[in-house]
Amino acid sequence: DAMVIQNPRYQVTQFGKPVTLSCSQTLNHNVMYWYQQKSSQAPKLLFHYYDKDFNNEADTPDNFQSRRPNTSFCFLDIRSPGLGDAAMYLCATAHSGQETQYFGPGTRLLVL
Amino acid sequence: GQQLNQSPQSMFIQEGEDVSMNCTSSSIFNTWLWYKQDPGEGPVLLIALYKAGELTSNGRLTAQFGITRKDSFLNISASIPSDVGIYFCAGQRGGNNRKLIWGLGTSLAVNP
Numbered sequence: 515d516a517m518v519i520q521n522p523r524y525q526v527t528q529f530g531k532p533v534t535l536s537c538s539q540t541l542n543h544n545v546m547y548w549y550q551q552k553s554s555q556a557p558k559l560l561f562h563y564y565d566k567d568f569n570n571e572a573d574t575p576d577n578f579q580s581r582r583p584n585t586s587f588c589f590l591d592i593r594s595p596g597l598g599d600a601a602m603y604l605c606a607t608a609h610s611g612q613e614t615q616y617f618g619p620g621t622r623l624l625v626l
Numbered sequence: 627g628q629q630l631n632q633s634p635q636s637m638f639i640q641e642g643e644d645v646s647m648n649c650t651s652s653s654i655f656n657t658w659l660w661y662k663q664d665p666g667e668g669p670v671l672l673i674a675l676y677k678a679g680e681l682t683s684n685g686r687l688t689a690q691f692g693i694t695r696k697d698s699f700l701n702i703s704a705s706i707p708s709d710v711g712i713y714f715c716a717g718q719r720g721g722n723n724r725k726l727i728w729g730l731g732t733s734l735a736v737n738p
Contacts, residue, residue, distance in 0.1 A: 520668075545724065556629070556714060556728035557669070564724070571725075604668050613657060613724055615716075617668035 517541070518618035520605050526624045527595050535590040535621045537605030546588040547615060548580060549604040557604055563588060564610065592623075600625045628653075632715050632729025640737050645702040647732040649715035654695035655727070656720030660687075663712045663731075672713075673700070707738050 518539045527533040537546065544565050549557035561570045563582045577599070579591040592599055602622050606615040630649045639645060649658070657676055661669035673684050675691035675698060682689055688701045698717075702709055712733050716726040 518668075554731075556730060557726075559725055562724065602666075606668075608724070613718055613720065614659060614671065614674045615726060616671060617661075620666075620668040622666065 520618040543607035545608040547606040630729040636733040648699040650697040655717035657718040658698040
């Protein structure tokens with residue numbers, strides 16, 4: 515089945531220690547998104563790639579970076595995680611013609 | 627950032643009852659999406675609406691794109707325990723604006 519895959523599902527890191535979350539998709543969608551979701555809140559868009567073009571949200575901290583080496587994969591790098599970065603991180607994909615976003619299962623990040 | 631007005635915030639119902647929730651906005655959207663999110667998982671797309679006035683069903687779920695393009699509702703008929711979760715509406719303006727504007731979610735609890 516075509517799907518969005520996120521690994522790992524749970525990630526524990528230490529305060530200030532860089533961490534990378536990964537997302538892959540078999541939908542062949544050209545748009546990929548990264549969201550942060552905290553408890554009892556709606557997902558908050560961090561940035562997205564339209565093909566290779568990177569689009570950052572104005573309020574996304576510089577601590578968050580992303581890489582998209584090819585169509586199928588996208589990475590979220592948190593350079594120096596703080597306690598406030600503990601959250602669920604969601605990857606989503608869409609086809610530029612339709613724009614409906616399909617989400618992966620998420621990675622829950624814990625910062626110690 | 628902008629958010630949609632989603633109501634009710636939470637519902638506690640008996641198994642077998644029908645459920646209705648809605649989202650409203652002060653601005654128009656080209657797409658309305660309804661997602662369900664279970665604890666610890668990513669949002670799962672339930673219904674996507676692309677045309678004003680469109681009424682779409684997915685099993686026991688029915689959703690409508692308001693004629694003014696500023697609102698949408700989701701109905702669940704004959705609720706069952708696995709309907710428990712948080713339901714989010716999301717709107718998209720379309721064109722080059724791919725960002726989803728989210729409601730705050732409706733938390734549904736079903737008493738068997």
